[in-house]
Amino acid sequence: MFLAKIYVTLKSTVNDPQGRTVLGGLKSLGFSTVSDVRAGKYIQIKVAESDRKRAEAQVEEMCDKLLANPVIEEYRFELEEA
Amino acid sequence: MFLAKIYVTLKSTVNDPQGRTVLGGLKSLGFSTVSDVRAGKYIQIKVAESDRKRAEAQVEEMCDKLLANPVIEEYRFELEEA
Numbered sequence: 001m002f003l004a005k006i007y008v009t010l011k012s013t014v015n016d017p018q019g020r021t022v023l024g025g026l027k028s029l030g031f032s033t034v035s036d037v038r039a040g041k042y043i044q045i046k047v048a049e050s051d052r053k054r055a056e057a058q059v060e061e062m063c064d065k066l067l068a069n070p071v072i073e074e075y076r077f078e079l080e081e082a
Numbered sequence: 083m084f085l086a087k088i089y090v091t092l093k094s095t096v097n098d099p100q101g102r103t104v105l106g107g108l109k110s111l112g113f114s115t116v117s118d119v120r121a122g123k124y125i126q127i128k129v130a131e132s133d134r135k136r137a138e139a140q141v142e143e144m145c146d147k148l149l150a151n152p153v154i155e156e157y158r159f160e161l162e163e164a
Contacts, residue, residue: 007124022125025148031140033130042089042124043104048115058113066107 002047002055003082008068008075009040043067046082055079084129084137085164090150090157091122125149128164137161 010016018039026034045062049055059077068075092098100121108116127144131137141159150157 009124009126019125022149026127026144029144029147031144033140034127034144035130036126036128038126040124040126042091042122043101044091044118044120044122045108045116046118048117058115062108062111062113062116065111067104 001082002049002052003080004043004045004047004055004059004077005080006043006045006059006063006067006075006077007040008043008063008073009038011072011074012038014072040073041067052079083164084131084134085162086125086127086129086137086141086159087162088125088127088141088145088149088157088159089122090125090145090155091120093154093156094120096154122155123149134161 016038019037022039023034023037045059047055047058049058056079063075063077064070098120101119104121105116105119127141129137129140131140138161145157146152
């Protein structure tokens with residue numbers, strides 16, 4: 001059994017309106033040291049698979065097929081034995 | 083200058099409809115080994131602060147005030163020198 005921690009972010013060249021909105025909110029709350037905000041998704045998935053290589057391949061396929069939009073997003077993930 | 087990587091997740095006792103929807107999607111794509119999905123937010127923030135302790139305190143305050151809803155969410159973060 002593995003726990004996959006997946007981080008999906010917009011590519012750095014893609015405009016991030018959610019991040020810009022958060023930045024505006026932080027500034028208006030008085031956080032003047034904040035300069036750049038990027039917002040993304042964090043997904044935890046339990047995979048019932050004993051082999052790390054196979055689990056990795058599966059998570060990669062999940063990201064490509066459903067979790068991330070490869071046109072505008074990139075992803076990385078970690079596998080933890082659970 | 084620090085780069086804060088912030089992970090906001092729903093508390094484990096809180097229902098996660100987004101996660102359940104993703105789980106359903108993965109199952110219907112044929113990923114039968116997937117058993118539990120939790121969805122959350124991932125936020126990267128640049129903080130123009132030279133002292134790590136002060137940067138940490140600021141990021142914590144940002145999370146408490148704006149980025150996470152302490153009633154239903156929990157957060158953790160890492161600070162990287164950037």
